[in-house]
Amino acid sequence: MKVSIIIPTYNRGKYIGITLQSFLELNYPKNRYEIIVVNNNSTDNTEEVIQQYINNSFGVKLHYLFEPRQGVHYARNTAARMAKFELLYFTDDDMIADTELLNEIIKPFQFDSKVADVTGKVLPKWEEEPPKWILKHCNNYLLSLLNPDYDFIIADSIRFLYSCHQAIRREVFFQVEGFNPEYTKGKYMGDGETGLNIKVRKLGYKFGYNGKSVIFHIIPKSRCSQAYLNRRFENNGRAHAYTSFRERGSIFYLVMSICKNLICRFPMDIIITIIKPIFKKDFSLYLSLYRLLIGRLYYLYGNMAFNFNLLTKSNFRKFVLKNDWLSYDKEFDAIKL
Numbered sequence: 001m002k003v004s005i006i007i008p009t010y011n012r013g014k015y016i017g018i019t020l021q022s023f024l025e026l027n028y029p030k031n032r033y034e035i036i037v038v039n040n041n042s043t044d045n046t047e048e049v050i051q052q053y054i055n056n057s058f059g060v061k062l063h064y065l066f067e068p069r070q071g072v073h074y075a076r077n078t079a080a081r082m083a084k085f086e087l088l089y090f091t092d093d094d095m096i097a098d099t100e101l102l103n104e105i106i107k108p109f110q111f112d113s114k115v116a117d118v119t120g121k122v123l124p125k126w127e128e129e130p131p132k133w134i135l136k137h138c139n140n141y142l143l144s145l146l147n148p149d150y151d152f153i154i155a156d157s158i159r160f161l162y163s164c165h166q167a168i169r170r171e172v173f174f175q176v177e178g179f180n181p182e183y184t185k186g187k188y189m190g191d192g193e194t195g196l197n198i199k200v201r202k203l204g205y206k207f208g209y210n211g212k213s214v215i216f217h218i219i220p221k222s223r224c225s226q227a228y229l230n231r232r233f234e235n236n237g238r239a240h241a242y243t244s245f246r247e248r249g250s251i252f253y254l255v256m257s258i259c260k261n262l263i264c265r266f267p268m269d270i271i272i273t274i275i276k277p278i279f280k281k282d283f284s285l286y287l288s289l290y291r292l293l294i295g296r297l298y299y300l301y302g303n304m305a306f307n308f309n310l311l312t313k314s315n316f317r318k319f320v321l322k323n324d325w326l327s328y329d330k331e332f333d334a335i336k337l
Contacts, residue, residue, distance in 0.1 A: 001106045003033040003167070004083035008067075008075035009093035013045040015218055020053045020062070022097040030059040033102060036082060038065045038075040071184035073192065076163070077326050080173055088173055090193075091215065092164040096125060098214040105167045108208025112154050116172040116205035117197060119161045120213025122146040130224045133288035142232050143219055151211040158207040163193035165215045168200070176200055177324040180242070188235035188302070190320070191243045198243070199323075226291055233295035237302030245310055245320050254311045258304060266300050 005023055009016050016037070023035055037050050047064075054062050065082065067075045080088055089105065091097070101120070108118045122145050124130075139145055144162045163179070176199035182192030191198075197207070222228060244257065273292050309316050 001032070001087055001109065002085035003028075003087045003089050003102055003106070004079075004085040004170070005033060005035045005089045005091065006038070006076055006079040006083065007035065007091055007093055008038045008040050008072050008079070009042065009046055009050075010040045010072075010075075011042045011044045011046060012093040013042070013049050015094045016046055017049045017053070018218070019091070019093055019095050019097075020050070022095070023091075024053065024056055024058040024060050024062075025099060026097060026102055027099040028102040032085075034061040034063065034084065036063045036065060036079040038067050038079045040067050040072065040075040041070050071181060071189070073179040073181045073184070073190070073325055077178040080170070080178065081326065083170060086170055087167050088170050089167045090163045091166075092217075094218040095164055096216040096218065098216070101213050101215060104210050104213035107210050107213075108152075108154060109167075109169070111208070112206060114204075114206045115154060115208045116169045116203075117158075117161065117200050118167045118208040118210065118213075119146065119158065119165050120209065120215065121211045122162060122165050123214060123216050125216040125218045126224075127218065127220045128224070130219070133291055134224045136288060137292055138224075138229065142229065143223060144217060148209070148211070150209070153209045155207055155209075157197075157201050158209055161193065161197055161207065161209075163196075164217060165213075166193060168196075172200060172203070172205060174326065175203060178326040180325060181319075182239075183235075188238040189242070191239040191246075194239065194243060195246070226294065229291060229295050230298040234298040234302035237299040237304075238306040241303045241306035241310070242320055245307075245317070249317075249321060251311065254307055258307050258311070261300060261303060261307075266296070269296050269299075 007019060020035070020037070026033070039047055039050065050064055054064060056062060063082065065079060067078045076090060087106065087109070089102070105118055105120055108115045124139065124143065124145055141160055144164055146160050146162065176196060179192055180195030181190030182188060245254065270293065273289065273296060310320065
């Protein structure tokens with residue numbers, strides 16, 4: 001199978017060279033994959049670093065694009081339109097690929113023709129030894145890490161499938177009209193790959209996971225902090241509000257959702273967070289439990305703020321309900337939270 005590797009980047013001059021080097025060194029026929037790097041308006045030395053790899057000695061075609069519209073979904077979708085091959089593989093600019101990544105990620109597609117969306121193992125590459133509380137609470141989706149108990153699975157859905165390690169059939173990607181908005185101008189404006197995966201599932205396609213397809217996520221010291229955890233929770237709150245409104249899409253739902261969050265959901269989240277160590281029989285978790293409780297407050301804030309914007313701004317509701325993110329639409333480029 002031929003694969004187009006798509007890497008959006010923004011101000012990651014420090015890491016993008018490491019990422020590109022790892023993908024150039026893949027144990028995969030060099031004429032059967034291409035790399036498309038999309039500079040999403042970087043202001044550091046990202047472009048200079050990328051230019052050093054365009055005329056590489058590995059025989060891999062590396063294309064450089066510049067996407068001035070700020071937003072990782074713009075970068076990914078723009079690159080997808082340029083991609084030539086049958087599989088689109090999406091990753092980020094702070095990743096290190098295992099040499100067998102492509103050989104293994106294509107196997108679920110070969111196993112079942114109904115499989116359209118595949119991921120694999122995402123392991124941490126810590127820049128510094130992380131605090132114990134990070135290892136206890138955040139060695140998971142909070143740092144976009146994935147290391148489940150199973151090795152290989154084909155299913156109607158997969159709970160965690162991140163765009164830092166995601167392969168999708170090109171024809172299906174265009175059927176579902178691309179990635180929804182995600183990290184845009186400093187704020188989460190949508191549900192990104194979650195929304196993409198929901199659209200794929202609704203068309204009846206299957207998902208795959210192969211634990212032998214491995215990528216490493218560089219985790220800097222700045223992400224091992226309460227400040228980063230708070231931002232992550234807040235953004236999750238925004239993303240979940242986006243997903244929920246797309247599913248229901250009514251003013252009545254928004255009012256009910258705000259009331260439900262205040263009266264029921266948030267108090268229940270606090271209770272579950274507090275009693276979870278009891279069920280896990282790990283009372284040492286209580287020493288750092290306050291960090292998750294603070295994060296839950298940020299989740300509530302992000303969710304409520306997003307819902308309030310939906311409630312009060314008709315144009316924002318229109319933005320959230322938009323399906324086709326492969327088309328160019330200036331009306332939505334100016335949307336702000």
